Amino acid sequence: MKEEKVFKDPVHQYIYVQDEVIWRLINSKEFQRLRRIRQLGTSYLTFHGAEHSRFAHSLGVYEITRNIIAQFDRNQYVDFPQEEKLLCLCAALLHDIGHGPFSHSIEKVLGFNHEDWTCRMILGDTEVNSILSSVHTDLPHKVASVISKTYPKEIVVSLVTSQLDADRMDYLLRDAYFTGVNYGKFDLERILRVLRPYKEHIVVKESGMHAIEDYLMSRYHMYWQVYFHPVTRSAELLLSQIFSRARHLYLDSFSFGFMLEPLEKLLAQQLTVQDYHLLDESLMQTVMMCWTKERDGILADLCNRFLNRRLFKYVTTESREEMEDVFGRMTRQAIDYGYDPTYYIGRDFPSNMSYDIYRPGATNNLPILLLNEHEELIEISEQSDIVRSIARMRQGKHRIYFPEEVRTIRGINNE
Amino acid sequence: MKEEKVFKDPVHQYIYVQDEVIWRLINSKEFQRLRRIRQLGTSYLTFHGAEHSRFAHSLGVYEITRNIIAQFDRNQYVDFPQEEKLLCLCAALLHDIGHGPFSHSIEKVLGFNHEDWTCRMILGDTEVNSILSSVHTDLPHKVASVISKTYPKEIVVSLVTSQLDADRMDYLLRDAYFTGVNYGKFDLERILRVLRPYKEHIVVKESGMHAIEDYLMSRYHMYWQVYFHPVTRSAELLLSQIFSRARHLYLDSFSFGFMLEPLEKLLAQQLTVQDYHLLDESLMQTVMMCWTKERDGILADLCNRFLNRRLFKYVTTESREEMEDVFGRMTRQAIDYGYDPTYYIGRDFPSNMSYDIYRPGATNNLPILLLNEHEELIEISEQSDIVRSIARMRQGKHRIYFPEEVRTIRGINNE
Amino acid sequence: MKEEKVFKDPVHQYIYVQDEVIWRLINSKEFQRLRRIRQLGTSYLTFHGAEHSRFAHSLGVYEITRNIIAQFDRNQYVDFPQEEKLLCLCAALLHDIGHGPFSHSIEKVLGFNHEDWTCRMILGDTEVNSILSSVHTDLPHKVASVISKTYPKEIVVSLVTSQLDADRMDYLLRDAYFTGVNYGKFDLERILRVLRPYKEHIVVKESGMHAIEDYLMSRYHMYWQVYFHPVTRSAELLLSQIFSRARHLYLDSFSFGFMLEPLEKLLAQQLTVQDYHLLDESLMQTVMMCWTKERDGILADLCNRFLNRRLFKYVTTESREEMEDVFGRMTRQAIDYGYDPTYYIGRDFPSNMSYDIYRPGATNNLPILLLNEHEELIEISEQSDIVRSIARMRQGKHRIYFPEEVRTIRGINNE
C-alpha cells in the first residue's frame, strides 16, 4: 500500500492497516457481515452500552497481534518467524468470521458450531477465500489451521489462541469499555512489553508477573460481573427457548405465518455458506418481531418477552440439592399456572476457570509461562499465589429462571 | 421507590432512577424500542464503535437533567420551580421516543417527522401514555408540550431543548465516547456548576464563559469530524435513494418479492402508532437484505451496496459553480455508464451553525445568556470572541457522490 | 458560606467546600504546610510523576468522606449520626497534619511519630486549634480522638480509619494517578454506593463484594508495584542513613558547617509545635545540599548520592538464610572497600497484609463486613475466595542494598 490506512477505534485509538491483503479482507462482504453480529450477544439488555460488534473486536485482535509482532521485530528477537507475520495477521483478523447471530445462545439448540463455520467461510466459495488465495494458494488452509490450532508451529497458534492471546486481551478491554465496567481494564502496553518469543512459545518475562496477575483478575471480574450476569443469562435462556420451540414446530411441520429462507435452512440444519452470510442479528430480531403474531402461543409469547424485555426472573441456590428442590417446585408451579415447563422454567450453572493450570497428560489450554533470568520456564501458577487462588475457584452458582407471575403462586422469595 | 436503582453507563458512570414513574417509563415497550434505533444512524459505517442506541442517549439526557435540577435544589435557587421536576425528567427521558429507523436519512423521502411522532407516542394509545396518565391526566399533554416547546414556562422548556440543553450535552459526550473521537469531550461537571436558574431562563455565571466556549468548540468539531463525515453522508444518501426508489415502485404498484406490513404502511404513509412501534433498524436491514434479490435492478443494486458497504465515492468542490459543473458532468457520465442519475448521482451541502446568535425579531433558538456580577444578562457572543467567530462560520462544502466505476470513465480525481 | 467553593482536583474532578470552618482550616498555615510534604516520600525518584503533596491527598480524603455522608443523608439511613458530620469532615481533613518531611523514612531514626504530632498540632497552640475551638471548645479533642481511634463511636472512627476508609480509597486512586500506574484504579462510585451505616459499623451490601475484591487487589498491586518498589526503598534507606549519621555526629558534638534551627531541635529531639511547622521537605533537601560540603566524609557522600540519585543497588534473596549469607559477604566487601557497613550496607524486608482477617482476641484492624439480605453481618474473607487468598499472602522479599562499586569486588550478580 502506498500509505498506511487507519480506523479510529475507541479502545486502541487507531488501528493501522499496512498490507493490501488486510485492507481487502476487511472490505470483503463476509467480514462486513460481522458489523451485524454483536460481540456480547444479549448483554446489551443488561448493559445498554454493549452494542459493539464482532467487526470492531476483530479489528482489535488484528491490531494487538500487529503490535506484538512489531515489538518482536523492533527488538530483533530471532525466535519469532517474521515470515509468518502475514499468516498471523490474517488469522487474527478472521478468527471470528464464522460467528452467527447470538451464536453462544443458540448454536447448541440448532446444532451448528461457529468455529466450524469460521473454517467453512475461509475455505469455501467466499470473497475472503479468493483474497487469501490470491496471495498464495495455500494461505486459506494455513489460516484455517492456525485458527483451529492444528498448524504445526505452536508459537504461531499461541499468538492467536491461548490463555494470553490477542483475542482475550482485546475482548476484555473492549467489553469493559462499552459496558462501562472498569474491572476489565489492565495495562495492555505493559503486557506487550513483557512478552517474548522463546523457543516454540510466547512467554512472559518474570518481572511482568504482576501485570499478568492483574490481567487474570480482570478476566475473573469480567466473567462474574458481565459475562455471567444473571439478566444476560436470562435473555440467553429466552433466546434458546424461542429457537428450541421454533425447531420443534418446524420438525412438526408447523406452518409458520412468517419465515425467511436462511432461517428455514438453519432450522433444517441445511445451511450453505451463502445462506450463512445472510444470517445476522437484524434478521433474527425481525423474525422474532414477526413471530409475536404466530398462532403458536408459546412461540408468540416468548418472542414478545424478548423484544419488550420482559425477561424471566431468577433465584440463586447455594447447592445442587437446593437447586433440584427449587427446580422441582417451580416446575410444578409453572404447570399449575398453565405453562409448559420445558419452555418456561430454566436452570443455569455458569462456571469458569479464569486460568487453567497445566497438568501433564490432560488436554489443556496452553499454560502461561514465565521466563526467569536463568532462562528457565515456569508455569505461572507455580510462582504466583494470586494465580493459584484464581485457578482454584470455580464458584459456579445454580440459578433457576421462571416468569415473574409464577413466583407469586407460592412464596419463593429472592433476586 | 424503596431504594434508588442504577444503570451502569459508560459516559456518566451511573444513571440513578429515584422515581417509580421513571422506572416504569423505561420499562415500557415504546422506550425499550429505542434500543433498536441507533443514535448516530449510518455513522457506524465510518466509526465502527458508533453502534450506541437512542435508548442509551435518552437515559443520559434524563441523568443530566436530574443532575441540573438536583444542583438547583441543593443550592436552594428559588427561580427554578421544583414542583415541575418530574415533568422535566419525563420530557428529558421521552424527547426522542418518536425517532424511527434511520430517521434523519429517510424521513424527508417518506414524509414523516420524528418530532410529530414523539407527540403521537406520548398522546396516543401507548404504555407510555398510560403510565404518565396514571400520575395525572394532564401529564401526557404537559410532557408533549415541553418537547414541542409550547409549554408556557420557558425555564422548563430550555432545560430540555435549547442551545445548551441536556440533549446536546449528552449526545456530544456520548458520540465522542463511542466513536472514539476526542473532540467531543468537554467539562460537563464544570458546566453544571455554572448553570443558574434566573428569572425565566437557565443562564450561565459569567465566570463559566470559557467552559461554554469549549463546549461550543466541541460541537463544532463533532459536526465536521463526525456528523458531516463524507462517508457517513454517503451512506445516508444511499439509504434515501433506496427508500425513494421503493416508494416510487410502490406508487407504481410494483409487486415486491419481499414486503412487511409496517413498511408497506410507511411507504403508503398510513402508519398507526401500533405500526410505528414495529419499525426499527433491524427490520429495515432485513428488508434491504431481502431486497437484494428484488427484480428491480436499481433497488437490488442499491441495497447490495449498502449492506456490503460499497458506498458511493465523492468529490468536494469549493464553490457552488464548480459543484454545478461537476454535477452536470457526473450526471452525463452516469448515463453513459447506464445508470439512472436520479439514484446514482447525489449532492450534499452540509452546513451548521454551531451557535445561533440571537437577533431580535428573528425566529431563533434560545440564546445562551451570561449572568454577570451586576446581575445583568449578556448574550454570550457579545462577550466572547470565540463564540462570535464560531457563530459566523457556516463552512458548508459541496460534495458530489457517485459510484466508483463512474469516475474512471473520464478522469475526475479526488477523495 | 454564601456559596460552596471548589478546588479543581485531577482525581475527584472537584472538591466541594460547603462549611466555613473547613474553608478556614484549609487556609490555616498548618494545613498549607502539607503542600511542602510529598504524599509518597521518595517515590518520585522511581516514578517521576509522584510529586503530589499531602495537601492534595488530605483534600481528597475530606471529599470522599463528604460524599459518603451525603449519600447516607440522601438515603436517610438512620444508623449514621448526621450530627457528627462536621466532626468526621474535620478529622478526615486533618488526619495527616502531623506528617513531617519524609516521615516514613526518618521518624524511626529520629524518634518522632507523625500520629502523635497530628494530635499535638490539633491540640497545641496552632491556627488549626483556634479554628476548631471557635466552633466548640470540645471540638479539637474530639477530632484528635477520632484520629487516634479513641473516640467512643466506632462508626465515626471507622469512616476515617479502617480497612476500607476514605484515607485508603483516596491514596490508592491518587497515587495511581500521579505515578501513572493503572493498578490502583477501582470503581470508587460503586463502593460508595454499597456502603451502609449499620448499627455501630460501616458495612458493605453483599452484592458489592466484587467491588471490594477489586479494591483489595488494587491495594495489593500498589504495595508491590509502587510502595515497596526496590528503588524507592533504596532511596528511603539512604535518607535514614543520612539522618542516622547526622544524629550520631550531633550526639558526638560534631560542628556542622551548615545547620538550621528546626533541624537541630529535631536531632536533639526537642521540637516544639512551632519548630515542627518549619520542618518541610524543602528544608531537608536544602540541608542535604549544603551537607554535601561537610567535613564528615560519610555524611557528605551519602547526601551527594541522594541528591544526584546515585542510589544503592540491591540483590533479592529468596530465604532468610540466603539473606544472612549475602549480608555477611556484602558487609565484608564494604569493609574491604573502605566503607563503614553501618551506613553503606542495608537490608530490607517489606511485607504487607493487604487485608487483615479479623481474629477474636487479637488486636486487629477493623474488619470489612458484608451485610446480606437476611441482615446478617459476615466478615468478607468468609465469603470471598479472593480476599482469603490475598489475606494469606505476605510475600515478603529480603533485599540487601549496597553501593554499586562494592559489588564489583567479588561477583554477586543480580538486579
Place this chain on the structure above:
Amino acid sequence: MKEEKVFKDPVHQYIYVQDEVIWRLINSKEFQRLRRIRQLGTSYLTFHGAEHSRFAHSLGVYEITRNIIAQFDRNQYVDFPQEEKLLCLCAALLHDIGHGPFSHSIEKVLGFNHEDWTCRMILGDTEVNSILSSVHTDLPHKVASVISKTYPKEIVVSLVTSQLDADRMDYLLRDAYFTGVNYGKFDLERILRVLRPYKEHIVVKESGMHAIEDYLMSRYHMYWQVYFHPVTRSAELLLSQIFSRARHLYLDSFSFGFMLEPLEKLLAQQLTVQDYHLLDESLMQTVMMCWTKERDGILADLCNRFLNRRLFKYVTTESREEMEDVFGRMTRQAIDYGYDPTYYIGRDFPSNMSYDIYRPGATNNLPILLLNEHEELIEISEQSDIVRSIARMRQGKHRIYFPEEVRTIRGINNE
C-alpha cells in the same frame, strides 16, 4: 544498549530510552536537578495537582520527538535527515536544562535568562557536556545551536522549537493532566500522524487541519484558565517582589540574618555554572522560610505571605484608563495604610498570541503550514476561520494586585 529501558509516565504511558547517550544524559546531575524545579512555577498554589517537575516534562518532549522521528522513519520520508536523529533527541531532552527556580517569576528581577543558561550548561564544564562530547566533540555546540535556533537546518530546529513543536505538545498535555483541567487535551496521536517532513519544513497534511485547530484551542484555553490564572499571577508577583526587595537590600549592603552562597551570587549576578547547579526551588523555599525572621519588615512580611499563601487580592479593569485610575487610588490607599507601594501594589497585563500569523518581514515564530493534495504549502490561518479568529485575539486583562486589608479602607469591590 542491550535492551530498551522505560520510564512509567502518566501522560505518555511509557517513555522509551533506546540510546546509551540519552540514558547517560538523564542520569547526569544537571538533568537530575530538573526534578527540583517545578514545571509550572507557582501554579501549585492555584491547582494543587500542579507539582510536576521539568524533569518529567523534558522526558515527555524527548518522547514525542522520538515518536515523530520514528514515524518519519517507518514511512521512509526522505525529506527528514535521519542522520540528525540523535541531535534532535538530545536537543529535545536538554532544551530546558538551564531553567532556574521559579525562573519565569524572578529572572527579570535578578537579571538572568534561562535560555542563556541552557547553553552555558551544555557548553560549560558539566556532566552533560562531557557525555555529549564523548559522542562527538561537535555535539555540544550542535545541540546548543538547535536550542538557540541558530542551527542551519530549519527542519531540525522546528521539530524542537516552533508553534507546533514537541515542547508545546508535551506541556499542554502534561499541565492539563496534573492540574486536572480538561481543556488542554488534544489528540496527540492524530497530530503525529499528519505531520510530514517536506523540503525544509515540518508541515501538516491538509486533512489534519481540524486536529490543529483543536490543539490551538487547547493552547488558548490553557493560557486563560491556567497560565494566566490571577491567583497564580498573584503568587508570581509576590515572588518577584520578594527577590526585588532582597536585591535592593543586598545592593544596600544589608546584613541578612540568613544567606546561602548560591543565592548570594545570584543576587550579585555572579553565578558560575557550579553555583547554578545548586539553585533549586527547595533552596528558594528554605530561604524564604528563614527570611520570615529577617529584621527587614518588608522582606519578612512578603515571605510570610508567600509561604502561608496569604496572597494579594486583585481587581480586574476593562481598560487601560480604568487601570491607571485604580492603580493610582490603590497606591494612595497603600501609603495610607503604611505600606510601601513599590512592594505592595502590583499590576499585570497578561496577553498571549495563541497563534502567531506569519507576516513577511516581521520576526515571527515559524508558522504552521498545511500541505494540500497539490503539494502546495498554505499558512494555516489562510485556511481556517478558527485559527484566524484565535490569532486575532489578545484579550489582555489589566489587573491590580494589593493586600486584602488595603481594600477595606475605601470600598473597591471585586474579585
